Amino acid sequence: MKILFSFLLWIAIFFPSFSNDGYKLWLDYQPITNPTIKKDMADLMSGVFIFGEDPTYQVIRNELNLACQKMILEAPTFNTSDKTKAQFWLGTRTQMSQFLSMTEQVEIKALGEDGYWMGPVEVNGKTHYAIIGNRPVGVLYGVYNLMKSIQTETFDKSLLISDYPKVKLRMLNHWDNLDKTVERGYAGASIWDWHKLPGYVDPRYIEYARANASLGINAVSVTNVNAKAIVLTTDFMKKVKVLADLFRPYGIKVFLTARFSAPMEIGGLETADPLDPKVKDFWQKKTDEIYSYIPDFGGFLVKANSEGQPGPHEYGRNHADGANMLAAALASHQGLLIWRAFVYSHEVDEDRHKQANIEFEPLDGKFMNNVILQVKNGAIDFQPREPFHPLFGALKKTQVGMEFQITQEYLGQATQLVFLAPMWEEVLKSQTFTPKANSTVSSVIESPVSEKAITLMAGVSNIGTDRNWTGHLFGQANWYAFGRQAWNPEINSAEIANEWIKLTFGQNQVMVEKISQIMLQSHEAAVDYMTPLGLHHIMGRSHHYGPAPWVTGGRADWTSLYYHRADSLGIGFDRTSSGTDALAQYASEIENEWSDPHQIPEKYLLWFHHVPWDFKLKDGNTLWNGLANHYDRGVKSVREMQQTWKSLESVIDPERWDHVNQLLAIQETEAVWWRNACLLYFQTFSKLPFPSEIEQPSGDLEYYKSLQFPYAPGIKPNW
Template structure:
């Protein structure tokens, strides 16, 4: 006991000592540095003198350990953990209560309540996981300097499965990863458990993420081998005390690749038997295994269509293989034919909508936020609102594949909110994507949301320090999609960067505007898919030849001497007909279509006058120029907050913003010079023509493509 107290005292002394080293970003938003104001610390400390009620389960022990760690650091004094409060008051009490409620309404299994009771702060919920989430919520209250007087806080998750999808490979690479290699050290597992896994689990739990798909959707069959099941089980053991289950992306052809069968036909009895045995093997090693994520018959991946079957045949067979086990199958709807010469916009809808109602109850269909592929701005996917008998998973991308990688500062909560708040009109006005995803519109018991992770082995986890905000924002929106992007930005800024009020306002404004600025200097007015070939970096609007037509840029922008844009109205591909009449009416008329989606649905003359009063050409050029210049504003905003920021962190982001400015000019020059060859009009006043030629910027793209 004496040794324990000495160690605790040393911990608190370290936490209370002003830091002299640079902030390397490793702690993410879980920074528990001592509050600078002594009176504020004292006020908080009066109600947080101890933590009681731990020890019953590993999850509760994790909750109490986090509270001790956080409160000791924030308050600058020891906060002991005791088995029970007894007659003591003025502490934090953890309590699992199967009848826990808030305002007379039962809490969901993961919902928590924090309330003052007999001079104690009681964190309660129906499960230990709920108490864990409540512990992190209480720490968030202190980190963001929220008052505890009269605190009566309750919160239920709106979505059941809140998942990170890692696109990590067995060799340590990360597909579309821009923050180093994979955090999973597969060659060291299961014998060595990197301490980073625990810190990753803590970060996920703090924002309510409860599931992790550990590997790439372009899956290796190796993950289903006995060797790798043991490795995944070791990772699951670290995540479990933090309320997270592991899931696996599976290769459809695994029965052939590692199972010794000569087919992967989902209706073949031997294939069914193989998957059933494999499921049993997984659950024996990982009793709380979450289930399977599947990418099939997409971009060359094998699938049930190879045998004349459909997606429901494949998904249902896998769901049935789970048998009595409590798991799900998430079947991705990102599919398009290998010889497509039509409009890729329509393909997922055409393959999946006719299957509505034909999926097993354990199957969810995972749909990207937009119909093409994680573009900087897309209209909501037409499958939302078109499959009422099937639970749909919303898939968003946190790794910035089409948003400047780890070079550009782009806060993605506004993008995610834009999709969630879109009205599908599936059951009249107010039928938002959010209500479809959380199951409330169509009364589904299962609901899920997935974020493609932006996490890697870089010390700061996400490459760009502000990329952490996108991980944080996803978790918060997955828990409660009614939160605003602005509120989430405030939380993250206060927990991660500074609590100085003026600096917080400046930085939140910067975050809120960053995505719209990126869109403005890269793909304004609804342009899309005009980035560099293969690597998806930088501009390449002239790309006309690739492995398939819908991997080119000209396929999408269709610039010619007349105008610009993809006609998806009745006169074109008629993809607009996939939406409800109310949406068609707004987007189908170029005069009423939001400018953000204009060139998604209309091919307009260069001389067409828009609602801004400018012609299409002049508006396009204006947006490219003002967007690139807005990066100067971003730099000034970041500089204004410098006195309140860690010097090393400030310098890191300031340097990246310099690169962002350079590359914004690259985008501007490449696009206006290329489209000008069709429009044949001058750069509008007061903007000066680029000083470099189109040949110059094309050469720059070629340099990026060099291997």
């Protein structure tokens, strides 16, 4: 394995690569131009001592080799015999205990398994710079933080720095299918080549592991939540074992999706009833077999009784019955069972917003300690803006984890620049008012409900085989942002943007400020030209590409009219006590304020209220004029983003500049399309003129309604 790592590192350093195409992500390690930082790094790397031998320490050696040869153009010197002569020490608290005070040891121990401590250590009159963790992986995280501080020119060798993740499990969910297609994927095919595994190991797997480890991501679910039971067969385990072995030194555990009907599909049973002894025995033996191949297997991720997927309801059982049966099989191996709370019947419910609470609130406290309910940030489905999911306040005895969507299914896919950190920050900072007055969604996620419970933040991956990994170059910023917010849900979006820009494009301050401006305005711009004032789920049917507020027919809650409910009187979904009463699922403080259309934050107005077209907004505009102004403002914001990017042509390499410039042109066209199509459609109900101050929507509504997209990702054509 050590030889394989060294070989893959050699490829990463010396194998010819396309220049400036985004493949290297935020780990490009450009040469240092700041003389002070360059000297400090050179001094450190002139004598490096690693306290021990371990596969993770080999990863650290590889990373230091790569970074040094690119940033200071020389290899580090590893001192293997005399630690006292080394400038730079790396090791665990236990390995370095003789050189640490009791206070330092207590402080480092308190940082937990993945935390790290870095700074100067005085020993016998000599100062050594040290990175210390409680496990080798903590040291690795510290090394990546050191490299980041050097790249961003913030490194100060005199400072003591300690950090630890506030969320235990920081996980990427891949919706990758076994035929290499990716559900809601916009960056090419799946990076997993199951056909060639286990015999062929793509060097890209190591690059993937490096990128995740640099962000502190420590878990990946490699198969789609809709995957068939074949992923639990012995043949498939041998393939997954290769990935698990590669990822282990980077601190990454592998999870698999478990299809609830597997006992019938691959086990030969006549039932998958979770209370049937034969079913329990099947899952126990299957789980034991997986651990025989992957001793540190993370566990199962399950989608059950949602969108037609099998689950315990078929047998008159509830979600706790199903989850606990699987959790029991995992418990002896310290494995986790992650049960998705995105549940709604394949038949139409009263209001999808209510369904998860209806099913899970009565089960609060009835799940085993190794069960985590994975809850989407909002109750509908990854919309451009959603109020936080009421389960984050309603469940007090059950561990809930966050599920964000990094891939931009409803946010322009890979043709639009939308930085998602501000949206996630908005959700994480939302007040739940339960169980205590100052509780936020982030505090719910960070707090284990018991000593044995594990906290979780998961993100649906936007990664594919495109050279730049994410389709749109700025999609990388969302992968980066997810990792940073999973590590610390309280981090500021502007700080994340600043880091990513410097790591990706360099230190030019004017450039950093301009790109940051683009990124931080991009999400609000998208909401404005897509779904302002609480509108939601008005995208094209199935593929979710582009506007289609006119979609009707078939299942009601898969249509746009079900959600916007526009008529001659007004627009919006009444979820107050006079409607579906979904607001009652929130704390009383929220329900009382949001039940009043004059008090609710206007960004959620049409999510919870059906209001007249002449309803007065807080700025004095009528709802109709306000809606039109938002749509028009979104278009103008994209044009500002375009002009700002064009002004950077001389300071960004041509390949990446042109890539983004072309996509911004598409985004501007699509923003105009959204504005025109939606306003022309809604005008058929309001019968009101467009406000004179906006750019007047043009085109023919019937033309917009006639558009077809046979090549859109997510469409399964008949040819």
